[in-house]
Amino acid sequence: MSDKNTLVEPRTLKGFQDLLPEDVIARKTAVAGIEAVFAKYGFVPLETPALEHLDVLLGAGGEETNKELFRLETPEEEPIALRFDHTVPFARLLAQYPDRLKVPVRRWAVGPVWRADKPDPGRFREFTQLDVDVAGAQTVAVDAELVALMCEAMTAVGAPRFAVLINNRRLIDALLEGCGIDDAPRQKHVLRVIDKLAKVGVDAIRLELGEGRVDASGDLIPGVHLDAGTIERILGFIAVNGATRAAVVDAVEQALPESATATEALAEMRELDACLTALGIGQEQALFQPSLARGLDYYTGPVFEITLPDAPEFGSVGGGGRYNQLVERFLDRPIPCTGFSIGLDRLMAALKHLGAVDEAKSTTQA
Amino acid sequence: MSDKNTLVEPRTLKGFQDLLPEDVIARKTAVAGIEAVFAKYGFVPLETPALEHLDVLLGAGGEETNKELFRLETPEEEPIALRFDHTVPFARLLAQYPDRLKVPVRRWAVGPVWRADKPDPGRFREFTQLDVDVAGAQTVAVDAELVALMCEAMTAVGAPRFAVLINNRRLIDALLEGCGIDDAPRQKHVLRVIDKLAKVGVDAIRLELGEGRVDASGDLIPGVHLDAGTIERILGFIAVNGATRAAVVDAVEQALPESATATEALAEMRELDACLTALGIGQEQALFQPSLARGLDYYTGPVFEITLPDAPEFGSVGGGGRYNQLVERFLDRPIPCTGFSIGLDRLMAALKHLGAVDEAKSTTQA
Structure with missing residues (x-):
């Protein structure tokens, strides 16, 4: 096995990153702080698989996300792809389990999503999103509540200044x-x-x-x-x-x-x-x-x-909005929804830059 | 969008599962208990991407895992695949960052892995593993320590009886x-x-x-x-x-x-x-x-x-062993390693069956 000629080059995919202990520990601390805010506002966790049927994802986020899908096949040769966000799978869930996910539903999800786009420094092809979504509420009071929740989440992770x-x-x-x-x-x-x-x-x-x-x-x-x-x-x-x-x-x-x-x-x-x-x-x-x-x-x-006004070069560290028609792709009746997503990788990079977490000693990216 | 003829059928992939709140909360509690044991024994968390270059994975687990890889391509048309375990990516890391991951290293990892094999009840194509590994120690004292750690982890999740x-x-x-x-x-x-x-x-x-x-x-x-x-x-x-x-x-x-x-x-x-x-x-x-x-x-x-002797029908809920030659696939010198992995999905199913967690109200699988 140790024949030099047959060595496999150890390397990370372009746009992907390995996280060494200091990174993982800082991320875990941030995630725990944000999850506590989610729970305080009465959200419950829901998890969906990394892979979805291609037609579930295709067209849901518009052409931009279609081009960026990592596509593959099941052993049964069905076309599938890695999810590009947590929102579309949530819309699928609402349509798939109407008896067990009775609206209104407030859920959170944390996990990686994948986009096959052009990687830049700070722009990865695999990145972690923390999402909150409310399904079944039409009023802007719920949108306002999500903004308030995000302000509290930014405070929880120690962001010195932030603006929604x-x-x-x-x-x-x-x-x-x-x-x-x-x-x-x-x-x-x-x-x-x-x-x-x-x-x-x-x-x-x-x-x-x-x-x-x-x-x-x-x-x-x-x-x-x-x-x-x-x-x-x-x-x-x-x-x-x-x-x-x-x-x-x-x-x-x-x-x-x-x-x-x-x-x-x-x-x-x-x-x-x-x-x-x-x-x-x-x-x-x-x-x-x-x-x-x-x-x-x-x-x-x-x-x-x-x-983060003091770290404008990192762009937005989160975003979202109201999407009242997404569930109608799967279900013959509307379920109004609104949601907010934090991009953990960019948030951690910006917080490190601002000195709000320990100096990066180990993030390794390709 | 609400035209009946164009509705996308909301469905989960064969061998994959959606986790509704009761499931996620029970899993989070179990994971937190196990991670606390990992930390107590001096392990640190390390995370690697879901996707790896195909040659990194190919042959590493033998023919069985080769057949079971979910394969795809990068936008640059390089062959890649979803990881089938956390062990091979850890071996890659050890070879890739010799200066920043100085052995001995004790790490833990938690996350999904993917195998395109035949799904059964309780056997998923996407499943979550919790791994501990020690690199750079040759002595069986370390193997014994991993067994002791696993006994403590099983106690932490409330397993009534278990045997390694x-x-x-x-x-x-x-x-x-x-x-x-x-x-x-x-x-x-x-x-x-x-x-x-x-x-x-x-x-x-x-x-x-x-x-x-x-x-x-x-x-x-x-x-x-x-x-x-x-x-x-x-x-x-x-x-x-x-x-x-x-x-x-x-x-x-x-x-x-x-x-x-x-x-x-x-x-x-x-x-x-x-x-x-x-x-x-x-x-x-x-x-x-x-x-x-x-x-x-x-x-x-x-x-x-x-x-779990009281739930033999669930098979093994964890496993591992010493793998002294895996790093040599990537590096021209041996690094002796040993590790242990818990299969979270099977463990939770067995614990539910034994009444050691709240009755399953919601796991939804296809």
Whole structure:
């Protein structure tokens, strides 16, 4: 066995990481703190397998996740794939066990998910998510509660400062409607562009909504080819700012063309603001940010993202939103749902960077 | 989305299970109890990815595990597979990070592993293992310590009665050597047959060592085609019994032809018995059982299995052994290792059956 010619090279897959004891211990401490918050808010743990039938996953998160699936086959040659999140399997569960998972259900899940996308430093192909979801509740009071829970979870892991950014997919719907952008691929393209505002800045967004641009690496980023008036209307919407959540809603109202969708979405945001205030969530902890869109296709109402303002280079360490139509892929009746997910790997990297956990001595990644 | 014609059927993969809250809570309690024992004995947690390069896994557990791998590809079209145990990835780590994982290393790992074999009730294609391993120690005192640790872990999860069965691969080597069975495929075949003694009984073993037999389902089980004298010699060895571990070693000595291998293996078993006695492990908790062989190819010394005598139908709920040559697949020098693994799914099923955890209200499996 020790013949040099036959040695297998010991190596980790690209985009995957080995966790040596210091990492695992720091992660276990963080997970235990977060789970205690989940339990305090009355959530119970549910676990689903790593692998799902391909049709359960396919299309559920939109094209982005379809391309990123790790696909394989069962011994019976059925097409299957590794889960890309905990949300779609939860929607499957709700449809599969209606008698044993009677809504409302509040569950949490912790475990790895897999995406076959381009790995970067801090962006892994296998990463751990901690999810909370509420099924069977339609009210924005539940969305507000999830934001409050996330604030407590961030405090539990010792994040020095954090902010939950909030927007509403229906506000964006109202904007697109008002701009006459009504075909789905074009809508998705606009969503993807405006979601990048914080990362690339307003000038790059203007180019991407128009003719496209060449990025720093020389790659051509194709544009949406909107006319100048529409572009400025969209930029006016996503650049909205204000000292308070209420002020942002007022300013968004000015930036949006009047419509039934706009009226409903604005009312929902005002109610969400009132609930957050009632729960004691300060203006710095939960901000309304109109450019926030989130990548996944299944969101239908409020969307969230957690950032650590002192470690902006780590991007969002969590996110979520309301997904009222996902269960309908499996069941012939709607079950309104909302959820929030923490990305443990990115959170730990950011906390280490901020000195909020012991210095990384051992994370080994490829 | 709610069009009946396009509904995706919500279903779990064959051999996989969803865990509803009662199950997850019972499992979390058991895992926490076992991890506390691991920590008490000075083990630290280490985690490796679910996926490995195919050549890292291939051949490491022998043909049995090769056939059972869930294989797929990276986006770069490299062949990869889901891990089938935690032991082979640990061997990879030892070779990959010699400067940061300086032996001796005592680690534990908890997580799912995957095998694409035939699922049965209680036999899943995705199952959770809790592993402890010691790398860099050659002495049987360490094997004895692992047995003591496992006894404490079984007590921690509330197992009413348990027994750690122990044998030594080198005793079996001495037997095969004495019988002149020296080609590897034939040796493996004999190992596989004698390992089934507890399950199928001595008459079936006699037939399988000879011409083969037809099992209850009508399937032909091919035989090893040994001569009658050799068969009786092997049966004499595996049927050895005794009131104490020492008595079993004495009886094995009578049943084995004299050889250097036999002398060394018998001395090792006597030393192991002395260590177990010194650690306060009673004759009922740790038994020597010459028929125990274990399926995996990589064992080189003592092998172990945990059974719950009041729930024999659940088979072994844990097992392990010494594997001194596995790291040599990756590294041009030997690192002696020994380890023990608990099968959480089978353990929980057996404990539920014994009333040692709350009645199963919700495990849902396909």
